[in-house]
Amino acid sequence: MIQIFVTGGTFDKEYNFVTGKLFFQDSNLPEMLDRGRCTLDLNVRTLMMVDSLELTDLDRENIVNNCRGVATNQILITHGTDTMQQTAEYIAKADIQGKTIVLTGAMIPYAFGSSSDGFFNLGSALAFVQSLPPGVYVAMNGRYFSWDGVKKNRSTGYFEPV
Numbered sequence: 001m002i003q004i005f006v007t008g009g010t011f012d013k014e015y016n017f018v019t020g021k022l023f024f025q026d027s028n029l030p031e032m033l034d035r036g037r038c039t040l041d042l043n044v045r046t047l048m049m050v051d052s053l054e055l056t057d058l059d060r061e062n063i064v065n066n067c068r069g070v071a072t073n074q075i076l077i078t079h080g081t082d083t084m085q086q087t088a089e090y091i092a093k094a095d096i097q098g099k100t101i102v103l104t105g106a107m108i109p110y111a112f113g114s115s116s117d118g119f120f121n122l123g124s125a126l127a128f129v130q131s132l133p134p135g136v137y138v139a140m141n142g143r144y145f146s147w148d149g150v151k152k153n154r155s156t157g158y159f160e161p162v
């Protein structure tokens with residue numbers, strides 16, 4: 001079984017066309033999995049719906065506790081891109097043994113339709129979580145990176161090896 005933990009980020013933001021503002025509602029994960037005709041044995045649980053710039057270490061501890069507590073050894077976390085590397089590092093330093101933990105997200109909300117990278121990133125992260133050995137990884141732009149070998153390039157918006 002694959003456990004998916006939802007934490008928010010642009011991936012799951014909605015657009016209010018009256019105010020022009022982005023906001024959170026329910027996660028798009030169930031609809032995305034359905035649209036992708038996904039037949040994996042999955043459990044989806046929303047831990048929080050926040051922009052990752054607002055995540056605190058208390059939130060990160062909550063994510064760690066959930067990763068530790070769940071019985072499965074394949075965990076996918078949807079997360080904002082701005083502090084994805086920091087959360088990956090926080091989880092890695094918690095030293096959870098024997099689990100493959102993959103964080104992914106999007107630069108453009110899934111709610112924006114075909115311009116969004118969310119659907120693509122989710123699909124590749126699902127493949128990575130089933131095939132990578134235990135460890136903590138970031139999956140973005142069709143690639144995977146070890147938690148300590150990645151940074152978000154803030155000028156281009158792409159994730160790069162360091």
Ligand SMILES: NC(=O)C[C@H](N)C(=O)O
Nearest residue numbers: 009010051052080081082
């Ligand atoms: N693309 C994103 O997800 C950026 C957003 N500020 C976040 O980190 O939640």
